[in-house]
Amino acid sequence: MPRLNIAIVGAGMIGAVHRRAAMLAGAEVRGVCASTPERSREVADRWNVSRAYGGIDEVIADxxxxxxxxxxxxxxxxxxxxAALKAGKHVVxxxxxxxxxxxxxxLAETARRTGLVATVPFVYRYHPVVREARDRIAAGExxxxxxxxxxxxxxxxxxxxxxxxxxxxRQGGPSRVFADIGSHWxxxxxxxxxxxxAEVSAAFATVVPERAASSRQSFTVAASGGAMEAVSSEDVAAAMFRTREGVLANVTVSQVSPGRKNRLWFELDGSRASVSFDQEDSERLWLGYADHSACFVRxxxxxxxxxxxxxxxPAGHAQGYAQCFEAFVADTYAxxxxxxxxxxxxxDxxxxxxxITDRVVASATSRRWLDIED
Incomplete structure (x- = not known):
């Protein structure tokens, strides 16, 4: 099949991650569309791509x-x-x-109706040891x-x-921390x-009530003394779930926990064994038994x-988030x-x-257990 031509809409940190993964998967990055035509040209020059789109209309018309x-x-x-799907283009x-x-x-219905490939980068599925955990659970271990x-x-x-x-x-939606990272978990x-x-009971808290008013790129901090603005989105969230089978689950999500850079952690406890994964230590899968514990290493x-x-x-040569993203994009193109x-x-x-996010927000607002429908 001829090399795929792609366009990237959005030129921030995650847009650059998409670009790298697309190139490694063998695609040709034909152009980029940033927040303004001037920004598009600046990024196109830096990325060495041929097209600097002035807007989404130019992207889908290409x-x-x-x-x-x-x-x-x-x-x-x-x-x-x-717009991209209706123009007959596959979408990530x-x-x-x-x-x-x-x-x-x-969007899900449009993707089904058009028959086009439409994917969402829940890339933590692509850690090799996460696949190992899933396989062991499915096998009944x-x-x-x-x-x-x-x-x-x-x-x-x-x-x-x-x-x-x-x-x-207005830009991020009614949930911040849960929609952004709780959705991954x-x-x-x-x-x-x-x-x-099947059910959820959740609570939100905004622990930083005011933030610097100027908008900047992610992971930066402004100099002190500038104008401040009130914050209405949550900094932390806690949710308890019950599965269809009646198993209880709980998760805490936060973007204000000092020293935790990107710690997605889960543990699933069964009647014979437990399995645990930590994204900041992604080469290993912890396995717990009544009389011992063990680690499976990628x-x-x-x-x-x-x-x-x-x-x-090879084993011992650490893989991480970048390889997850690269594998996800490669699978999309496959x-x-x-x-x-x-x-x-x-x-889908x-x-x-x-x-899930909608019900989490509604539960945090109403302070009630709510059903999650398919």
Whole structure:
């Protein structure tokens, strides 16, 4: 199949990650569309790509573009992804897929109706040892699940001088920390454990009530003494779930936990064994038994078939987030070629995450247990 031509819409940190993964997967980055035409030209020059698009209309009008990567603020995901699909282009859209269930459902239905490949980068599925955990649970090694627990902790917004478009509900949506990172945890745990959440009780807290008013790139802090603005989105969230099978699950998510850079952690406890994964120590999978514990270390010559497939470096040569993203993009392009990669997260998975987030927000607001519908 000829090399795919792609366009990247959104030129921030995650847009650059998409670009690298696309190039390593063999695609040609034809052009970039940033927040302004001037910014598009600046990034196009830096990335050494031929097209600097003036807007989404120019992207979808380009007949040579087959795949559009949507890497914009959340509020633009729905109109941009929908326009690309309707123009006959495959889409990779950052999460959350949309800022409302209705918009996410529209995108998922549009993808199904067009038959185009449409994926969402829930890339933590692509850690090799995560595939090993899923395989062992599916094989019954843990026995029936009894408890699911974990957290996703970051610290990049712990300072009142830190701000970002994600903090603004007009751009980020009605949830910040849960939609941004809690959605990753829920997708990963449901997929690994094979059980779907049926009920939720949640609580939110905004612990930094004011932030620096100027908008900056992620992971930066402003100088003190500038104008401040009130914050309405949550800094931390806690949620308890019950699965369809009756198993309790709980998660804590935060973007204000000092020293925690990107710690996605989960543990699933069964009747015979437990399994635990820490994204900041992603080469190892902890396995617990009544009389001992053990670690499975990522290895292309050991473990499940999917673990071996994704373990692209020799054992002892650490893999991480970048390789997860590269594998996800490569699987997306393989699906465009007609293959059926295992575990590829689609717009249907993005819709599922939007449903969970919607119920989490509603529960935190109402302080009640709420059902999560499919």
């Amino acid at each position: 007949p040579q573009v087959q795949v559009v990567h949507v890497c914009t603020p959340n509020a633009l995901h729905k109109p941009y992804a929908e 859209c950052e999460k959350p897929l949309a800022t409302s269930i209705d918009d996410a459902a529209t 843990l026995g029936p699940l009894r408890l699911i627990h974990g957290s996703y902790l970051q610290d990049w917004l712990m300072d009142a001088g830190a701000n970002n478009w994600r903090v603004d509900p 829920c997708d990963l745990v449901e997929w690994v454990g094979g059980q779907r959440f 290895d292309p010559s050991a473990g499940s078939a999917e673990q071996r497939r994704l373990a692209v470096l 699906a465009i070629r007609g293959e059926r990669p295992e575990g590829l997260p689609t717009f 998975d993005g819709l599922r995450a939007a449903r």
